[in-house]
Amino acid sequence: MSLRLFNPRVISRAALPSTSRTFIPSIRRLQDSSSDAPANPKLESIVDQIASLNLVEAADLAQLLKTKLNIQDVAMPAVAAAPAASADAAAEAEEDKPKEKTIFSVKLESIDQTAKAKVIKEVKALNPTMNLVEAKKFVESAPQVLKEGLTKEDAEKLQKALEAAGAKIVLE
Incomplete structure (x- = not known):
């Protein structure tokens, strides 16, 4: 069994698939048009x-x-001629714009003494590992961080629930 290697310059046009036969003349036309033809x-x-x-x-x-x-209209890519200038401008714009915080901590600042029982129940409900005595000690030792690493939406929901119970909450 012998393996035949073909030289692409030697292959005749008849041996090529029909799509290649139409493609080759178009390439030749492109090459010809790049010359100094009128x-x-x-x-x-x-x-x-x-x-x-x-x-x-x-x-x-x-x-x-x-x-x-x-x-x-299509957005054009930035000009590559001045990458240092555009990088400096982007860095300045980044410094001017304040970075939006994405992760929050919910801190229990203080409680309304008349609503202490409600806040203790709410804190116990948020931390299922705490018993009632631990929740009471936690609330009485305010200010303390209640939860960390929350998204903005979750932190705001928690803040509303605790403020409705009578606590003063700060998002950090």
């Missing part, structure tokens, strides 16, 4: 007219073509 005179006159436009007229032409051809 361009279409109609297109040359259009290019000359566009080249003679000033900046405002060119912008108006671009807008007119977008509306006429129903082309939507």
Whole structure:
């Protein structure tokens, strides 16, 4: 059993699949068009007219073509010519913008003495490992962190529930 290797330059066009037969002439046309062949005179006159436009007229032409051809605006990538300048600008913008906190701790600051029993029950319900005596000691030793590592929504729900029971809560 012998293995035949083909030189791609030697393969005839008839041996290629039909899709390749249509692809090869188009590649040749692209190669030929890149040479100094004379361009279409109609297109040359259009290019000359566009080249003679000033900046405002060119912008108006671009807008007119977008509306006429129903082309939507697409965000252009940043210019790679000035990566250091754009990196510095991005760093400055990042420093100016305050970072939004995503993880919160719920801290029990104080309690209303008339609603102490409600707050103790609420704290015990939040920490199932605590018994009633531990929950009472925890509430009486305020200020203390009740829960850590909560999302903003969970922390706000917990804050509302405890404030409804009579506690003063701070989100950190």
